[in-house]
Amino acid sequence: MANRPPPVVLAIGGHDPTGGAGLVADAQTLSSLGCHPVTAITALTVQDLVSAHQFQMVDSDLLRRQCQVLFNGFPVRAVKIGMLGSAEVVTALAPLLAEAALPLVVDPVLTSGDGSLLAEPRLNAVIHSEIVPLATIVTPNCAEARTLTGTTDIDSAARDLLSAGGNAVLVTGTDDANGPDVIHKLYLTNAAPQIFSFPRLPGSFHGSGCTLASAISAYLARGVELTRAVDNALRYTYDTLRDAIHFSEGQAVPKRWGRHDN
Numbered sequence: 001m002a003n004r005p006p007p008v009v010l011a012i013g014g015h016d017p018t019g020g021a022g023l024v025a026d027a028q029t030l031s032s033l034g035c036h037p038v039t040a041i042t043a044l045t046v047q048d049l050v051s052a053h054q055f056q057m058v059d060s061d062l063l064r065r066q067c068q069v070l071f072n073g074f075p076v077r078a079v080k081i082g083m084l085g086s087a088e089v090v091t092a093l094a095p096l097l098a099e100a101a102l103p104l105v106v107d108p109v110l111t112s113g114d115g116s117l118l119a120e121p122r123l124n125a126v127i128h129s130e131i132v133p134l135a136t137i138v139t140p141n142c143a144e145a146r147t148l149t150g151t152t153d154i155d156s157a158a159r160d161l162l163s164a165g166g167n168a169v170l171v172t173g174t175d176d177a178n179g180p181d182v183i184h185k186l187y188l189t190n191a192a193p194q195i196f197s198f199p200r201l202p203g204s205f206h207g208s209g210c211t212l213a214s215a216i217s218a219y220l221a222r223g224v225e226l227t228r229a230v231d232n233a234l235r236y237t238y239d240t241l242r243d244a245i246h247f248s249e250g251q252a253v254p255k256r257w258g259r260h261d262n
């Protein structure tokens, strides 16, 4: 008897050859959470676990065609966006995403873990105006929330993203302050923010944001309600970071494989 197909998630983002972040991270996360990843590459990057050296965008028409063909050929249940890289890519993708009207998780990647730029300067503004309004949830870290909105205060930045049309905003707190706990805040319209707190793990990680956003998209594709999807995904991500692997002196890679959280 044929196997029942798992939920399909389209991951759109950059390729990180280290396997720590980018589409490999998305594919590992989605697979380990019982979904089938289909992928469209926005950019190729040159990097190791210490820093990102260079990136080159993929032709935006080719990217749009890839997404079109995947939407036509698969019963896609959710879309996850990571590195977009250029404003041209946003212009190519936004109409397709609007038409698809699927749960959309947006990780607004602007830099790599060491702070190297993975975006052209104009990208902030077009993510804010064209992608945020389509998002089921946007998952910036504190630095990304500030850059996207030009607002220093995190509560105000999150409210700004909701006013721009985002349905929900999860601001992750790993990059903020240095207390014993990491505080993540989920903002929904007309509600007080919900707090998710985890013990701060030592060291730094390559692909934690990708893992989290992909995990949220996996739970949404499986039909889990948004707040529960966020809670599940944060716990899953914490476990992958607690068990992360050190391949070199650089950032550790979240252990997304060999898990059975389905």
Ligand code: PLP
Residues within 6 Å of the ligand: 013, 014, 015, 016, 021, 022, 023, 045, 047, 052, 082, 083, 109, 111, 112, 113, 118, 205, 206, 207, 208, 209, 210, 211
């Ligand atoms: N996407 C790509 C292609 C990357 O290279 C990176 C970081 O290097 C990211 C996303 C973001 O990674 P993180 O999840 O560590 O924020």
